[in-house]
Amino acid sequence: MKKKCVLAYSGGLDTSVILGWLIEQGYDIVAVYVDLGQPCEDREATLKKARDCGAIKAMIVDVREELCRDFAFPTLQWQSRYEGTYLLGTSIARPLISKVCVEIAHQEGATVFAHGATGKGNDQCRFQMAAEALDPTITVLAPWRIAEFRDRFPGRKELIEFCEARSIPVKASKGKPYSSDENCLHTSYEAGLLEELTTDGFNLVEFGMTVSPQQAPDAVETVRIDFESGIPVRVNGTALAAHDLVLELNAIGGRNGIGRTDIVENRFVGMKSRGVYEAPGMTLLYEAHRLVEQMTLDRDLVHLRDRLSPEVAEMVYYGFWYCAKMDALLAFIREAQRPVTGSVELNLYKGNMLVKSRTSPMSLYDEAIASMEGGASSYNQTDAEGFLRIVGLPLRVQGRVRPRGDV
Numbered sequence: 001m002k003k004k005c006v007l008a009y010s011g012g013l014d015t016s017v018i019l020g021w022l023i024e025q026g027y028d029i030v031a032v033y034v035d036l037g038q039p040c041e042d043r044e045a046t047l048k049k050a051r052d053c054g055a056i057k058a059m060i061v062d063v064r065e066e067l068c069r070d071f072a073f074p075t076l077q078w079q080s081r082y083e084g085t086y087l088l089g090t091s092i093a094r095p096l097i098s099k100v101c102v103e104i105a106h107q108e109g110a111t112v113f114a115h116g117a118t119g120k121g122n123d124q125c126r127f128q129m130a131a132e133a134l135d136p137t138i139t140v141l142a143p144w145r146i147a148e149f150r151d152r153f154p155g156r157k158e159l160i161e162f163c164e165a166r167s168i169p170v171k172a173s174k175g176k177p178y179s180s181d182e183n184c185l186h187t188s189y190e191a192g193l194l195e196e197l198t199t200d201g202f203n204l205v206e207f208g209m210t211v212s213p214q215q216a217p218d219a220v221e222t223v224r225i226d227f228e229s230g231i232p233v234r235v236n237g238t239a240l241a242a243h244d245l246v247l248e249l250n251a252i253g254g255r256n257g258i259g260r261t262d263i264v265e266n267r268f269v270g271m272k273s274r275g276v277y278e279a280p281g282m283t284l285l286y287e288a289h290r291l292v293e294q295m296t297l298d299r300d301l302v303h304l305r306d307r308l309s310p311e312v313a314e315m316v317y318y319g320f321w322y323c324a325k326m327d328a329l330l331a332f333i334r335e336a337q338r339p340v341t342g343s344v345e346l347n348l349y350k351g352n353m354l355v356k357s358r359t360s361p362m363s364l365y366d367e368a369i370a371s372m373e374g375g376a377s378s379y380n381q382t383d384a385e386g387f388l389r390i391v392g393l394p395l396r397v398q399g400r401v402r403p404r405g406d407v
Helices: 013-024 043-052 064-077 089-108 123-134 147-152 156-165 242-255 280-296 299-318 324-336 383-391 393-401
Strands: 003-008 027-035 057-062 112-114 139-141 179-182 187-190 221-228 231-235 260-266 272-278 342-349 352-359
Touching (some): 013 027, 013 156, 027 089, 043 057, 057 089, 064 231, 064 242, 064 324, 089 112, 089 187, 089 299, 123 139, 221 280, 231 242, 231 280, 242 280, 299 324, 383 393
Parallel strands (some): 003 112, 027 057
Antiparallel strands (some): 179 187, 221 231, 221 342
16 A cells, blocks of 8 residues: 655645655655745646646645744744844745645645755755654655665756656756745745856846846835734735735835845755845835834843844744744743834835834833933933942942053
8 A cells, every 4th residue: 555645845846856756656645735925836737737747636725824924923023034134934934834734644644744855955954843843753755865866866957857758847947947935925046056156146036026126116115014012914004914914015125126135044954055035025024123123122122032033043944943942932022022013114215225204102212301402301311420330330340450551
């Protein structure tokens, strides 16, 4: 009796080849296309391709709202950027894909979960650790970690030839062999010609979500974003569900050249890799969210959050979404974000985001206290004399005991 395997199926080059190879190995394949709002893909054509390639069943599971609401927005609340730049658009999606595939495996009586991540990348870690955290008994099958598979397909050329021989349509070509990963949060581009650091990635890549800043309109566009307890809820006065809100900001940011990056990052497995990303909507949200926080969060709280934020980014990037530490950190950020309510207007111009205005009913900013003008307030500048005498006491003591000499 054949083993049943759930394959996380994108319809791209790798998973198209893997589907055929797994069938050759004697598996019955349930191809699962997890709909993350991939903006440039034909879903029905993808399912048809899976069936044409021999999958016993092919299905779509729509998790677009869940991706934005339960994964992207909590990460946004942390202001988490991996190595200060990457907004984690692919990383966030992997634990959700694993969750869906494990659920389908249970429904279909499958004991194996297969994916197309390579043995050199981060996604293999994210898929496997998430799947095993959700079901420790499931078998995770990664063909790229199997020598027999690699021997047959030593490079993208052989993968493309496999598809050409079987009339399987794929985006990759011998002439432009870079790979892409898309969802409603962003698109990432890597591999192929992008592996050469002297290649101009912005010129090479055919971007799907953004125009270049040079091609953006020569006019300012203003966007207003409203937050409630750290969650974006309205764009330009219109209340929107999480996924629809991200789509609206993708359109606004995309036409203004917002959100393109090209970085060399450190993978979890130890090597450096080069990635080109576009994330117009999330880039706008990160900036607007930061501006609301500046008004509403206590200094010590936001500084603590900022110290923890890189660690959260690492956990998401490495694949530790389903673990006790992340559970605790997500509970922390929900509490910390309670006062982050307010509105921000941004002027967008050729890739730039310039703050126009910000307001909040929870604002801790008091113009009377902050003003350099004279007048009565709850802050008496004379009090600063005693404050500094107390704060500076350890420095004066150290200065007497250990003189620093001429300065």
